[in-house]
Amino acid sequence: MCLAVPGKIIKIDKEKKQAVIDYGSGTKRKANISFLRVSVNDYVLVHAGFAIQKVDPKDAQETLAVFHDMVDEGAEK
């Protein structure tokens, strides 16, 4: 139930607060976007049919860089 899957917004129906999300490998599904301000091409985490947060693919690489720093800092102590 905590599972949330990232996908890319490819179409938005503003009136209905719905978007079509592309999860890759040909899987496309509608999600409700009423919790977020989003645009086409944004990436979102979707839980039980609702987008709960915007995410940025760049953050994954940045996170790894931060983790490296934290771990290396610990090793030096």
Place this chain on the structure above:
Amino acid sequence: MFSLKDKKLSKKIIQQIKDSNVSLTFMHVCGTHQDSLMKNGLDSLLKEAGVTIIQGPGCPVCVTTPREIEEMIHLAKQGHIITSYGDMINVPGQHHSLRYLRTEGHDVRTVYSIEDAVSLAEQKPNKQIVFMAVGFETTAPSTAAVLLNNPPENFSILCCHRLIPPALKAIVEMGEINIDGFIEPGHVATIIGVHPFSFLSETYHIPQVITGFEPIDLLMAALMLVKQIKNDKPIIQNEYTRAVKEEGNIVAQQLLKKVFSRENKEWRGFSTIPSSGLKLQSAFQKYDARIKFDEELRHLKNQTFSEPKGCRCGELLRGLIIPQDCPLFAKTCTPSHPVGPCMVSDEGSCHITFKYTKS
């Protein structure tokens, strides 16, 4: 694109934990965390490094009480259409599961989203559609959004939403188990933010790390908790910054405030946990299945409901045992013939353990 893989870093993290020379127990409250731990063999790697990780009451299907399941079973038998997320309909009730009722001709359906249940209500105006609203803070805003959007009057929910921080407080206050740190659920925090967890570190001096779901997230969380303990500075840290903002999702929080208020709630395996449940505010009572079908459900009020015979899900949900401690595990209780909810749900500790060790 969103996965974090770095074998070298993982090895370094585990080595640092090993070098810390600790013997600690951390609890997480999320089936997705448990799945990631077991799927990637992190549970045993961390154990060798001195860190045992156990699953607490972090499976919404598992903590739903026998009474709530009986309420739904009873409403199905009255001829109403029952809708729920997938796992829920397989949990055994006092005599059978919601899924079993299909064999008796009752209408029980699984849905991907609460919006599918609303669409069904629009398509079938002459039937009552009841949605079993389970889930923690991650899921409850979707229920709120739907109810604020004027669903048809033949739609209602049996509200079973529960809140994570009060359950963590209950675990600490019960004192049955010594927990050195909490691995907090990333997607609950995506909604509520960081602050609602703070009191656990401030009042009970428990280290906490809000954690993502990649293997490296869990390893990092373990290291961050170990460091907090070594430095004797218990705080709430956010490891999952790529999805969890300090303030959480404010729109979702506002929806929750508009629709729900808090109530004391019973959890499977626990007695009543103060302020741990959500109930509908009076403006939304017409969508409250317990009020709408009060007469049909009244006779259940004074009844007591028991756990399945021999099932130890309650102790498992309090972190006191692991699945292998239960005599039923993988013998009379399997995913194809589950006795208790922890073997039913994809998020349940027994189901996950069976998946990665027995099948």
